[in-house]
Amino acid sequence: MRKLFATMTMLVVFSLVLAACGGGAVPTAEKVIQTVVVTAPAGTPQVQVQVQVAQAPGFGETLAAVQARGTLICGVNGQLPGFSFLDPSGAYAGFDVDFCRALAAAIFGDDTKVEYRNLTTQERLPALQTGEIDVLIRNTTWTLTRDTDNGLNFTGTTFYDGQGIMVPADSGITTLNDLEGGTVCVQKGTTTELNLADAMALNNVTYTPAVYEDVNQTYGAYAEGRCDAVTSDKSQLSSAAKAVLPDPENHVILDVTLSKEPLSPVVRHGDDQWFDIVKWTVYAVIAAEEYGVDSANVDDQRANAVNPEIRRLLGVEGDMGPKLGLSNDWAYNVIKLVGNYEEIYNRNLGPGTPTFIPRGLNSLYTDGGALYSPPFR
Amino acid sequence: MQNHATRVRSGTPFWRDVRFQRVFAQVVFIILLLLFFGYLIQNMIATLQRQGLALGFSFLHQTSGFDIGEYLIPYDRSSTYLRAFQIGLLNTALVSGLGILLATILGIIFGVARLSQNFLVQYLARLYIEFLRNIPLLVLLILWYTGVFLKFPRINQAITLPGPIMLTNRGIAVPWGIPTETYPSYLVILGIGLALALLAAAGLTWHGRRTGRTPLVWGWATAIFLLVAAAGWFMLPSPALSLDPPQVQGLRIAGGKQLSPEFMALLSGLAIYTSAFIADVVRAGIQSVAKGQVEAAKAIGLNGFQILRLVVFPQALRVIIPPLTSHYLNLTKNSSLAVAIGYPDLFSVSGTILNQSGRAVEVIALVMLIYLSISLLTSLFMNWYNRRIRFVER
Numbered sequence: 001m002r003k004l005f006a007t008m009t010m011l012v013v014f015s016l017v018l019a020a021c022g023g024g025a026v027p028t029a030e031k032v033i034q035t036v037v038v039t040a041p042a043g044t045p046q047v048q049v050q051v052q053v054a055q056a057p058g059f060g061e062t063l064a065a066v067q068a069r070g071t072l073i074c075g076v077n078g079q080l081p082g083f084s085f086l087d088p089s090g091a092y093a094g095f096d097v098d099f100c101r102a103l104a105a106a107i108f109g110d111d112t113k114v115e116y117r118n119l120t121t122q123e124r125l126p127a128l129q130t131g132e133i134d135v136l137i138r139n140t141t142w143t144l145t146r147d148t149d150n151g152l153n154f155t156g157t158t159f160y161d162g163q164g165i166m167v168p169a170d171s172g173i174t175t176l177n178d179l180e181g182g183t184v185c186v187q188k189g190t191t192t193e194l195n196l197a198d199a200m201a202l203n204n205v206t207y208t209p210a211v212y213e214d215v216n217q218t219y220g221a222y223a224e225g226r227c228d229a230v231t232s233d234k235s236q237l238s239s240a241a242k243a244v245l246p247d248p249e250n251h252v253i254l255d256v257t258l259s260k261e262p263l264s265p266v267v268r269h270g271d272d273q274w275f276d277i278v279k280w281t282v283y284a285v286i287a288a289e290e291y292g293v294d295s296a297n298v299d300d301q302r303a304n305a306v307n308p309e310i311r312r313l314l315g316v317e318g319d320m321g322p323k324l325g326l327s328n329d330w331a332y333n334v335i336k337l338v339g340n341y342e343e344i345y346n347r348n349l350g351p352g353t354p355t356f357i358p359r360g361l362n363s364l365y366t367d368g369g370a371l372y373s374p375p376f377r
Numbered sequence: 378m379q380n381h382a383t384r385v386r387s388g389t390p391f392w393r394d395v396r397f398q399r400v401f402a403q404v405v406f407i408i409l410l411l412l413f414f415g416y417l418i419q420n421m422i423a424t425l426q427r428q429g430l431a432l433g434f435s436f437l438h439q440t441s442g443f444d445i446g447e448y449l450i451p452y453d454r455s456s457t458y459l460r461a462f463q464i465g466l467l468n469t470a471l472v473s474g475l476g477i478l479l480a481t482i483l484g485i486i487f488g489v490a491r492l493s494q495n496f497l498v499q500y501l502a503r504l505y506i507e508f509l510r511n512i513p514l515l516v517l518l519i520l521w522y523t524g525v526f527l528k529f530p531r532i533n534q535a536i537t538l539p540g541p542i543m544l545t546n547r548g549i550a551v552p553w554g555i556p557t558e559t560y561p562s563y564l565v566i567l568g569i570g571l572a573l574a575l576l577a578a579a580g581l582t583w584h585g586r587r588t589g590r591t592p593l594v595w596g597w598a599t600a601i602f603l604l605v606a607a608a609g610w611f612m613l614p615s616p617a618l619s620l621d622p623p624q625v626q627g628l629r630i631a632g633g634k635q636l637s638p639e640f641m642a643l644l645s646g647l648a649i650y651t652s653a654f655i656a657d658v659v660r661a662g663i664q665s666v667a668k669g670q671v672e673a674a675k676a677i678g679l680n681g682f683q684i685l686r687l688v689v690f691p692q693a694l695r696v697i698i699p700p701l702t703s704h705y706l707n708l709t710k711n712s713s714l715a716v717a718i719g720y721p722d723l724f725s726v727s728g729t730i731l732n733q734s735g736r737a738v739e740v741i742a743l744v745m746l747i748y749l750s751i752s753l754l755t756s757l758f759m760n761w762y763n764r765r766i767r768f769v770e771r
Contacts, residue, residue, distance in 0.1 A: 057427075058427065121732060122728050122731060122732050125732065125735055125737075126731075126737040129430070129735075129737070130424070131424075145735070146735065149735060150430075151735075179628070180628070181626065181627045181628045181631075182627075182628035183446075183628070183629075188725070188728060188729050189728060189732030189733065190732075193443045193733075194442045194443055197442060197443050197444045197454035198442070201455075207444075208446050210446055210639075210719055211445075211719055211725070211729065213716055213717065213719070217717075217719065220523070221527065221719070224523070224527040224528075224546060225531040225532075226546055226547070228628050
């Protein structure tokens with residue numbers, strides 16, 4: 001009886017705690033006045049201008065924390081060749097990893113000051129929400145719910161992807177309807193899982209999902225024939241097929257696109273300065289490609305460029321860096337140490353790599369793609 | 378005590394009274410504990426609010442939008458998160474319930490075999506127990522999944538055993554019955570059979586108490602039930618169930634009852650792993666019965682089976698039940714390892730819910746609460762049974 005009483009008490013206390021959590025008051029959004037010290041670029045007369053801007057609480061805290069720590073903590077996938085993976089020397093490499101490096105270069109002028117955290121699809125959002133990582137660059141799709149309800153901000157698309165379906169070449173499956181009654185392997189906790197359910201419901205195809213925790217399990221089960229098809233972003237399908245499957249040449253990606261999957265770095269709500277830094281670091285590499293600035297000619301461009309846009313980008317003119325809370329040579333460091341978008345792309349996903357993906361939508365707008373950087377002004 | 382009372386009366390300050398000190402220490406401890414948890418919860422709420430996230434369970438009524446591979450009650454992508462939770466809970470209950478049943482049966486067999494006089498039987502039982510007790514469950518599960526059930530042939534080359542039972546890496550399909558129009562009347566007949574069996578059991582127990590010769594009560598009851606069930610089957614104008622044999626149809630197996638490789642791997646892994654621990658508990662229980670009891674039973678002429686049934690087991694149960702309870706609880710909680718092989722149990726489904734809804738705190742709290750409730754219910758039942766056993770036996 002006493003035991004029962006103790007048990008009940010525990011349950012009651014627990015439910016009270018939960019109930020208490022439910023009715024929290026929203027804090028009033030107080031304004032803080034942030035003093036921004038603007039340093040004039042080298043070579044011009046040193047005048048310190050103090051600008052006072054009304055900022056929400058939390059403004060600037062991430063950058064301060066990162067600078068105090070001395071490293072940037074970047075959440076990555078770690079299991080996806082071409083995007084983030086350990087190279088033969090044991091270092092992180094990939095498209096997403098290069099954006100982590102670019103961010104470190106922008107902040108510290110040193111692209112090695114990054115600490116990578118491998119995250120599963122399930123862990124990634126809580127890891128960012130709780131502040132365990134500073135930024136999430138882990139092939140994460142930009143959706144309205146994530147951008148709002150989950151307390152996150154997507155900074156700008158680094159890679160335009162779309163969901164596809166891969167089947168064994170000899171299966172005879174060419175359309176979604178051929179999958180009637182079949183089983184589809186899918187990774188847990190992804191937009192992929194939702195898009196698959198939507199597309200199948202739309203086409204009236206009955207199927208069974210086989211849901212796995214990580215990339216290796218998903219493709220492992222598919223390779224064993226547990227599923228008739230595997231679905232994921234096309235980028236992941238083509239890189240995983242080559243890296244994980246024992247017989248990549250025997251699998252084809254169907255000519256069906258289930259969804260739009262814009263992949264973007266993600267930051268927390270509440271620190272707009274940090275949001276701006278990540279966003280403009282992405283735009284800096286895109287702008288660099290547009291203006292023909294790359295890691296080889298960046299020094300020459302900084303010394304001799306006449307195009308004011310390039311001069312502002314590289315910090316020769318104006319004070320773009322301090323506006324972000326960074327030094328004025330931030331973009332120069334990014335391009336010098338990591339390269340422009342084309343270099344990043346070709347290094348990881350270009351024609352010479354085992355994870356080749358045609359650029360398609362991921363070309364500059366001038367080449368018919370969707371990459372477009374707002375002006376550096 | 379007398380001593381204290383005199384001292385208190387003689388003017389010792391109350392803070393030096395040992396009774397006060399005892400209560401005071403506990404009160405202080407409880408206050409500190411509450412402050413500690415209060416701080417943690419406060420901190421969590423403050424952090425969530427800073428990020429503009431509010432806690433609440435209303436999201437449970439939103440549409441889930443994802444599909445689940447196995448479900449016992451209807452479910453599709455337009456169902457709510459709450460429904461998805463229920464699917465996960467039922468899948469956990471199914472695998473744990475069957476797992477407990479199988480683990481107990483296997484455990485008793487190997488526990489008794491471990492004490493066999495036959496060297497080979499004893500040695501094999503020992504090997505089984507030692508091997509399984511000393512490898513991690515996760516390893517065993519992955520072995521069953523990738524090493525056994527995924528290695529069955531692909532669906533177009535299915536192994537068909539007589540029955541037909543089909544073995545493929547999509548799952549194992551066995552023939553199953555489909556209820557026909559006479560099925561409801563058959564259920565009534567089964568009910569009558571059950572009532573008769575219980576009546577017979579009660580009568581036999583009463584008879585046994587009176588004469589001192591207890592017959593095989595449950596053996597007779599089962600026989601009566603089966604007899605009624607069989608007679609009822611043939612009495613009905615048409616069979617209550619029609620046979621539904623599995624067959625390959627396109628990409629899937631149609632008809633019959635299908636057991637997915639994930640389910641089979643999880644069930645086998647959990648049942649076999651836990652049975653090794655239960656076997657040891659059973660062995661310990663049997664060995665705890667004093668040797669004199671067995672000798673006395675032999676002396677009054679009971680045979681081997683009677684000794685086990687009437688003398689050894691009733692006394693061994695007293696020792697077996699408490700650790701058995703904790704192994705049942707372990708099995709239920711270990712079923713959350715399903716996530717490693719993709720079986721949609723409570724933990725796995727709630728992982729998906731967590732990710733799709735972004736409500737980490739609520740989902741984890743709910744999952745903890747559900748596992749806690751399952752465990753407490755199991756323990757309440759086992760404690761009740763334990764008390765009953767103790768009462769009957771002295």
